Amino acid sequence: MTEDEQLKSYQQIFNKAKEQESRRIAVAGAEGKSVLQALNKAMTEGIAQPVLVGQADKIKSLADEIGMDISGVDIHNTSDELSSAQTAVRLVHEGAADALMKGKVSTPALLKQVLNKEYNLRTGRLLSHAAVLEIPVYHKLVMITDGGMVIRPTLEQKADIVRNGVQVMHKLDIARPKVAALAAIEKINPDMPATGEARQLEEMALQGELGSCELEGPMAIDVAFSRDAAEKKGIESRIAGNPDILLMPDISSGNIFAKGLWHLASAQIGGLVIGARVSIILLSRSDDAQTKLNSLALAAVTA
Numbered sequence: 001m002t003e004d005e006q007l008k009s010y011q012q013i014f015n016k017a018k019e020q021e022s023r024r025i026a027v028a029g030a031e032g033k034s035v036l037q038a039l040n041k042a043m044t045e046g047i048a049q050p051v052l053v054g055q056a057d058k059i060k061s062l063a064d065e066i067g068m069d070i071s072g073v074d075i076h077n078t079s080d081e082l083s084s085a086q087t088a089v090r091l092v093h094e095g096a097a098d099a100l101m102k103g104k105v106s107t108p109a110l111l112k113q114v115l116n117k118e119y120n121l122r123t124g125r126l127l128s129h130a131a132v133l134e135i136p137v138y139h140k141l142v143m144i145t146d147g148g149m150v151i152r153p154t155l156e157q158k159a160d161i162v163r164n165g166v167q168v169m170h171k172l173d174i175a176r177p178k179v180a181a182l183a184a185i186e187k188i189n190p191d192m193p194a195t196g197e198a199r200q201l202e203e204m205a206l207q208g209e210l211g212s213c214e215l216e217g218p219m220a221i222d223v224a225f226s227r228d229a230a231e232k233k234g235i236e237s238r239i240a241g242n243p244d245i246l247l248m249p250d251i252s253s254g255n256i257f258a259k260g261l262w263h264l265a266s267a268q269i270g271g272l273v274i275g276a277r278v279s280i281i282l283l284s285r286s287d288d289a290q291t292k293l294n295s296l297a298l299a300a301v302t303a
Contacts, residue, residue, distance in 0.1 A: 006174040007301075008140040010268050010294050013172070017047040017300035025281070025296065026051045026097035028088035029081065029104035031058035033066065038292035040068040048296050051097050053088045054078055054104065081105045085113045092278055093119040099299040101281040114276055125275040126150065126160035129282065130168055131258045132298060134268040138225070143169065143177075143245045147254025148282065149273060155197045158247065159204060164274040165245045166211040171302045177244035179205070180224040181217025182253070186235055194218065194249035201247070214239060217247070221257075262291075270294030272302065279303055 007013055017023075025042075027035065030052035036059070042048040052059055052070070056077035063070045076091070078084040085105050091097045102110050114121050129148030132141055145165045150157055162179060169177040181198035188195045198217025205215035216239055222229040227241035248254035261267040269291055273280040279299040283292055 006140070007172045010134050010141075010270070010297065013294075013297045013301055014045070014047065017297045018045060020300070022046050022049045023098040023300045023303045024049045024051055024096065025099050025101050025299065026053060026088040026091040027101045027103045028053050028110055029084045029102070030054040030075075031062060032104045033062050034287070034289045034292060035101075035103045036062050036068055037066055037289040038296060040066060041289075041293055042296045042300075043068075043073075047300050048099075049073075051088075051091055052076070053084050053091070081109050085109045089113040089116070089119045089121065092121065097278075098303045099279045099281065100276075101296070101299070102283055107282060110280075110282070114280065121276045121278065123275065123277055125164065126157055127273055127275040128157075128161045128164045129254075129271060129273050130165050131254075131269055131271040132168075132172075132294075133258065133261055135261055136266055140244070141172065142243060144254050144258045145245065145247060147248060147251055147256075147258050148271065149251070151251045153250065155200055158197060158201060159210060160275070162201065162205075162210045162213065162215065162245070162247055165247075166213045168272070168274055168298075168302055169244055170212070174244055175212065177213050178239035178242060179210075179213050179215040179217075179245040179247055180219045180239060180243040181215055181247045182221060182224060183218035183249060184220060186218055186220055186223065186233065188218070198247075213245075215247075221246075268294055270296075270298045272298055274302075 025048045031054040039050040051074045053076045076087050128146045130145045132143050146161050181201050183194040195218040224243050230237045230240035262269045273282045279302050281295045
């Protein structure tokens with residue numbers, strides 16, 4: 001698709017999700033109010049069909065409280081975090097669900113089961129996190145990766161993170177995403193490893209090793225978002241002012257930047273863990289129902 005035809009907002013993601021067959025989402029630890037609120041809206045709008053795993057009595061009580069009709073919803077009663085995580089992952093493994101969602105279970109508990117060879121959810125690819133943001137002052141969706149999984153990625157891990165992100169963007173109808181490999185400066189500095197790795201990634205992209213994408217780096221954030229900044233710095237760039245993916249140097253920068261845009265710039269945000277056989281919605285305890293709904297829509301169109 002051309003750039004004019006690519007998905008540029010969450011409303012367009014919702015519309016695409018509604019046009020396709022509703023995806024089944026196995027929810028580990030579904031006894032959470034905001035989780036059920038998001039699932040209720042997703043189910044009502046035909047985006048997703050929840051498969052609820054957790055303490056059935058609490059799930060039913062919360063569903064009644066928010067007016068959610070779960071009469072036709074599969075509920076798998078479990079007694080604790082471990083059994084919730086195991087059951088949800090097993091349902092995906094058995095083909096009873098198309099994607100996986102973290103509810104009121106810890107991230108380590110869920111990921112341990114995702115990595116369990118018994119359930120065959122690994123693909124051999126690195127698991128990485130992709131946050132997709134709709135920012136009021138930016139003209140299209142932008143992905144920030146990785147701000148949730150890989151703490152200090154190596155060069156090869158960054159290559160895998162790019163490959164994962166590119167695959168997600170392809171499913172959002174972005175045929176050749178533009179990737180900015182971010183650093184503090186645009187010149188190679190031996191004391192700043194991110195700069196040299198960004199240049200190596202650019203060379204890998206030119207050789208077609210990172211999938212169908214266009215990558216430049218190292219690139220400072222002002223140049224990534226502003227063609228005027230690039231011109232003032234004397235930098236020739238094909239993607240300045242127009243990136244689809246921001247590759248972060250480490251987890252801290254990705255996490256801080258994404259959450260900062262959400263809290264201070266009114267960005268809409270959704271996120272997925274990618275690299276497994278299915279998309280995994282892995283949310284923070286502070287995420288609101290809208291963020292959960294955005295993530296469900298992302299999972300639906302990328303499943």
